[in-house]
Amino acid sequence: MLPSKQTGARCVGSLSMEACSRLVAQFRRCSSPSTGFVSRIDMAMDEHLGTVVVAHAERGSRAALRDILRRAGYVAVSAESEEEALNAIARWRPHAAVLCLPLPGADGVGLLAKVRLHHPLVRCVVVAEPNTDIENAVLRMGAAAYIPAPPNQTSLLAAVRSAVDAANLQWHLAGVDTAAGAADDAQQQLHAVFNAAPIGILVVDAPTGRIRMANEAFRRMLGNPSLEGGELNGWPELLHLRRASGDPLIPGQAPLGRAMEGQRVTREEMLVVPRGRSPFPCLVSAAPILDASHNVVGAVLVLQDVSELKRIQLDLQAAYNRERRVAQGLTKAFVPRVGTNAGGLEVASLYQPISEEARVGGDLFDLFPLPDGRYGITMADVAGKGLDAAVETATAKYLMRGYAAEHADPSVVLARANEVLCTLTGESDFITLFYGVIDVSTGILTYGNAGHELPLYLDPDGQVQVLEPTDPVLGAFPEVEYRQWEMQLSPGGALLTYTDGITEARAGNTMLGLEGVAELLKQQHGKPAQEAVSAIYRAVARFAYPALRDDVAILLVRIPPRES
Structure with missing residues (x-):
């Protein structure tokens, strides 16, 4: 349930529906029916308010946001990770995307940079924890709005409405290549729209290559030369395109030349090397202009300067890399080296983050001696x-x-x-934790469980026992009375503790679960501790192929069998 209190949202590039409607009407009058062009705003007005991709890592919040947008008249498509969000945007070509950060597999606002780079017509509304630096960064990167988390319904709908309005205009501006054959009486309107566009646009006749129009943004990219009336063989002296790597284009790769041959070029990344200026990266698009008989009568070239976007993306990536290095260093220091023997106990452990590039998680395990000669054992998972x-x-x-x-x-x-x-963690922070005390001389385990995954005990006969029950998590509810239990660990038996990266491993829609972990442990009967831990991890990784979705921590303590 989204909160009802007012939360501020900063928007850029907003446009009223009335103003958008007037521009649409003008474009409809000057569009040629022979082009077969159907604008996205026609669909939005005739069928629904617009299409919106909602990306949120938490299922309940994702469903709530999606339902709010659908009730408001939008087509809402949900995604739970960066990969799903990018795939949904590529498939549905939405008017807007609501990006609730952070997302699994994402490096923070780097997802916004990818959307702006590869899908520049999609307007993005960013929802994140209140942070002035992130707010300023996402707005500089071209986000339509920034809303502090958690969003309320009024701010969300206002930001989405503004983003969809702006997207409708952008789609028409990007569609001017199909409207270049408009009637003469609409020429002035087209010039006004072209010159107001933030992207560089060049229109030429075919096959002569005579330049019909170059907008102000295109002129600025070239250093404000006079282009109208020039020939196609003249402008390459002012503007040279190279591959993104800096290598020259081979014959037949020039975007405008390909468009004059009837091909379409869509947002190819290239390096612009204008005369007398430093090179800069651009997304280049080109398309042919067809007459009523589908003959090529011209071509349009579109340049979008992405140098600032790339600079901000690199700065943000560097900042996240610095934080990740610090956090990984802390985590490396905190993961204990428990060794393989503790007071006669045979010990094996494993910690495997979801990937080397993933941000650091909060899995914790520990085994330490107590003053009375017993050993303490901890397995925990910190939220976040x-x-x-x-x-x-x-x-x-x-x-x-x-x-x-x-x-x-x-x-x-x-x-x-x-x-x-409870005094240190935030309202949404908590820790699940299992803590036990092992008396090596007697084999008695005394333990308590604060909402953690249930440990398993493999007895000497190969049977698996679940250590139940559990009490509330730590850090969420003050003044909780925690209980403790005792059980006998026999020589040859093994105690397995782990985090939810094991039980929540998925093969499609099927989770491994407690029963699956118990079966894997049962298969390790009689094996040395380290061999058993390695075998369990390999089996879980095979089950979740091609990749696990969460960090994995395993700690196995085995009571050595009595010597005969």
């Missing part, structure tokens, strides 16, 4: 990613160690840690 999650992971680790050294009982340690974490 990045630097904040890494800091909370460190806090949880040393809280558990400190309180366990004073009073080892899990019920006491969990209660004291919860009180501290």
Whole structure:
């Protein structure tokens, strides 16, 4: 449920529906019916208000945003990751996209840069946690609006309405290549629209190459030369196109020449090298102009300068890389080196982030000696990613160690840690955590569970037992009384703890789940601890092929069998 309180939104490029309608009418009058051109705004007005892609990582919030837009009259398409969002935009060619950051697989506002680079006609509304730097960055990158999370319905609909209005105008401006054969009485209107366009547009006759029109943006890119009336063989002296790598184009690759031969060029990235100026990157499009008999009578070339967009994208990527390096360094320091033997226990562990490029998660495991000779064991998962999650992971680790050294009982340690974490974490932050104490001499395990994945015990006979039940998570509810239980670990038995990256591994729509993990553990009966952990991870990775969706942490403690 979205909150009803007012939340501010900053918008750029807004356009009223009335103004948009007037421009549409003008374009309809000057469009040639023989071109077969059907504008996106015609569809928006005749069938619905517009198409919007909604990208949000959380299913419930994604569904709520989608339903609000549908009730308001939009066609809403949802996506849960950066990859799905880009695929949806490429497939549906929406008027606008609502990007709720961060998304899985995304490097923050870098997703906005990709949309602006590859789908410049899609207007983006960015929803993110309140942050002035990010707000200014996304607006500089061309976002239609920035709304602090969580958005309210009024601000969301106002921002989407403005974005769709602006997109309708942009689609017509981008469609001028099909309207270049308009009647003479519409020539002045076309000139006004072309000159107002922020992208460079050049129109030439075919086959002579005589330049019919070059708008102001195109002139600025070339240093304001006089082009009208010139011949096609003259302008290459002022403007040279190269591949994005800087290599020269081979014969037949020139976009305008291809358009005059009837081909279409769509947003190819090239390097513009004007005479007397520094090179700059552009997205280049070109299309033929056809008469009523479908003969090529001209061509239009469109240049979109993306140098500023690329500079901002590189700056943002560098900032995120710096944060990732810091967080990864912290996480590396926090993941313990538990070794393979602790007081006679056989120990094996594994930590595998979702990918080397992924932002750091909050998985934590620990095994440490207690003053009375017993061993404490912790397995936890901190909500969130990045630097904040890494800091909370460190806090949880040393809280558990400190309180366990004073009073080892899990019920006491969990209660004291919860009180501290409730004062440190935000409203949406929490930690799931299993904590146990193993007496190596007797094999007695005393444990408590704060909302974490249920550990499994593989007994010497090869049977698997689930360690139930569980109490509330840490850091969410103050004054919780945590319980503790005891169980006997027999020689040859093994205790497995893990994070939800294991149970939530997916093969299509099927999750591995607790039963799947139990079956994998059962298959490791009699194997050494490290061999068992490696085999479990490989099996989970095969199940979730081609990729796991979350970080994975595994800690297995085995009671060595008695020597005969």
